[in-house]
Amino acid sequence: MQATTRQPAGRRTGPSGTALLVLLIGQSMANIDLAIVNLAVPAVSADLQVTGSALTLMVTAYALCSAVLLAPAARLGERLGVRRVYLCGLALFTLSSLACGLATSAPVLIAGRCLQGAAGSLMISQVLMGIHRWYTGPARARALGWNAVTLSGGAAAGQILGGTVVSADILGTGWRAVFLLNVPIGVLILLLGVFLLPHDRPAAGTVRRGDNDIPGTLLLAAASLTVLIPLSLTKPDWIWFLLLAAAPLAIQLVRTERRVIARGGTPALDLRPLSTPTVRWALITSSGCTLTYISMLYLLSLHLQDHLHLPAWQSGLVPLGWVLAFGLAGPVIGRASHGLIRRLPFLGCTLLTVSYALAPVVPAGEGTAIWPLTAVLCIGGFGLGLNNTSLLNLLTSAVPSRHAATLSGTVNTLSTVVGVTGVALFGALYPWLSRSSWAGPGTAWTLACAGLALITAFCGYTALRAVAAAPDPAVTADPAVTPDPAVTSDAADPADATDPAATVFTTKERPGAPTAG
Numbered sequence: 001m002q003a004t005t006r007q008p009a010g011r012r013t014g015p016s017g018t019a020l021l022v023l024l025i026g027q028s029m030a031n032i033d034l035a036i037v038n039l040a041v042p043a044v045s046a047d048l049q050v051t052g053s054a055l056t057l058m059v060t061a062y063a064l065c066s067a068v069l070l071a072p073a074a075r076l077g078e079r080l081g082v083r084r085v086y087l088c089g090l091a092l093f094t095l096s097s098l099a100c101g102l103a104t105s106a107p108v109l110i111a112g113r114c115l116q117g118a119a120g121s122l123m124i125s126q127v128l129m130g131i132h133r134w135y136t137g138p139a140r141a142r143a144l145g146w147n148a149v150t151l152s153g154g155a156a157a158g159q160i161l162g163g164t165v166v167s168a169d170i171l172g173t174g175w176r177a178v179f180l181l182n183v184p185i186g187v188l189i190l191l192l193g194v195f196l197l198p199h200d201r202p203a204a205g206t207v208r209r210g211d212n213d214i215p216g217t218l219l220l221a222a223a224s225l226t227v228l229i230p231l232s233l234t235k236p237d238w239i240w241f242l243l244l245a246a247a248p249l250a251i252q253l254v255r256t257e258r259r260v261i262a263r264g265g266t267p268a269l270d271l272r273p274l275s276t277p278t279v280r281w282a283l284i285t286s287s288g289c290t291l292t293y294i295s296m297l298y299l300l301s302l303h304l305q306d307h308l309h310l311p312a313w314q315s316g317l318v319p320l321g322w323v324l325a326f327g328l329a330g331p332v333i334g335r336a337s338h339g340l341i342r343r344l345p346f347l348g349c350t351l352l353t354v355s356y357a358l359a360p361v362v363p364a365g366e367g368t369a370i371w372p373l374t375a376v377l378c379i380g381g382f383g384l385g386l387n388n389t390s391l392l393n394l395l396t397s398a399v400p401s402r403h404a405a406t407l408s409g410t411v412n413t414l415s416t417v418v419g420v421t422g423v424a425l426f427g428a429l430y431p432w433l434s435r436s437s438w439a440g441p442g443t444a445w446t447l448a449c450a451g452l453a454l455i456t457a458f459c460g461y462t463a464l465r466a467v468a469a470a471p472d473p474a475v476t477a478d479p480a481v482t483p484d485p486a487v488t489s490d491a492a493d494p495a496d497a498t499d500p501a502a503t504v505f506t507t508k509e510r511p512g513a514p515t516a517g
């Protein structure tokens with residue numbers, strides 16, 4: 001099933017830059033909220049008397065609910081339209097932020113965080129779908145580049161704003177300002193979205209009654225939770241037994257989705273795009289690099305404060321160069337030539353590997369300038385930006401637009417799962433090595449960075465495989481803009497059937513054609 005857009009004959013203009021900005025600001029709000037709350041934890045604990053597992057759940061509830069609902073939310077956008085689902089998610093996020101800001105007890109705050117996570121999944125899942133559907137050629141490459149800028153900007157803002165907002169005690173609200181500031185911003189973006197986002201909705205007859213894969217949706221949620229809950233909540237000890245249920249649930253999910261596809265239904269998680277080697281290798285590369293990135297941010301907080309004894313404010317500034325350099329890669333890719341852009345996934349992995357290898361070598365610590373480590377991290381951030389955005393460009397070119405929901409749900413869900421997994425693994429490895437008699441903090445930092453470097457080196461190999469398996473866009477048709485034969489539109493353009501993939505890489509702009517109205 002594919003959502004289609006209507007356009008006047010002869011008109012070939014895509015959404016305005018402001019429409020893209022509306023999408024990206026909503027995603028940025030969700031990313032900032034994930035990071036900023038971590039820095040508000042001490043204030044929340046003191047004010048609401050929240051401790052132990054309840055405090056941990058307050059932090060992790062957002063990520064858990066978001067991860068479980070990302071794939072169903074992407075499917076919902078396919079059925080109801082990107083615009084409608086995104087705006088509903090933004091409205092719910094604004095209301096749930098208000099509820100969190102006014103919470104007077106731990107249960108209310110945790111419930112609000114769950115609603116925020118659900119709303120965030122509705123917004124985040126629509127961003128990649130909107131870019132996939134509404135833009136082609138250089139316009140799509142630039143949109144993906146700005147998406148990278150937004151991701152890095154959100155992470156940077158979360159690092160800077162967290163402690164600042166809480167310490168400022170705006171109008172006496174303390175930690176509540178972390179949530180309440182989302183309300184006026186959310187209302188403003190919601191109003192802009194109503195007027196600026198293109199209308200897109202399924203063509204008549206493509207949404208069939210009974211075409212909801214409820215068993216597949218429940219199995220997907222259960223399989224995700226059996227992995228994420230033990231990795232997020234390490235106590236009580238019996239919670240680790242949930243991991244034993246992950247494999248049988250995943251096997252049953254695959255069987256269920258195959259039966260849904262066989263009878264012509266729409267699965268909660270469509271596995272057909274994974275049959276393409278390019279997609280498989282690209283997802284492996286993206287997952288591995290994302291795991292190392294999130295793990296490194298967590299390891300830095302431990303290493304800089306516990307081992308190097310840097311103050312919290314200085315520790316927060318060290319990775320700031322990383323996330324800002326990540327954003328710089330976006331505009332570079334938007335202007336890259338065809339020959340260069342196919343080499344960027346491997347180049348990004350190489351820069352990441354170099355960065356991780358140099359991190360334990362450069363001088364850092366009390367009485368030592370911290371800028372050498374910051375500069376090394378900038379190399380890694382730029383490499384991650386090159387890798388992330390170029391792989392998304394490759395994926396959106398290799399996957400037909402009718403599978404945009406699957407691509408969005410898969411990429412976002414994998415990013416969340418591997419991020420939690422990386423923090424759990426390296427977060428347990430580093431303290432254990434630090435406390436051991438044969439290693440110590442210095443050796444623990446060196447071995448952890450070496451492990452990250454080995455992972456990204458392997459990702460360099462998978463990146464080469466992904467690019468090698470992809471058809472040369474200079475001579476083949478772009479499947480991302482080939483119309484789905486099962487879907488018709490009042491404004492079907494025969495030219496779309498032969499739109500060359502080279503438009504993704506050349507400088508001639510020919511954006512997509514959805515229009516508001």
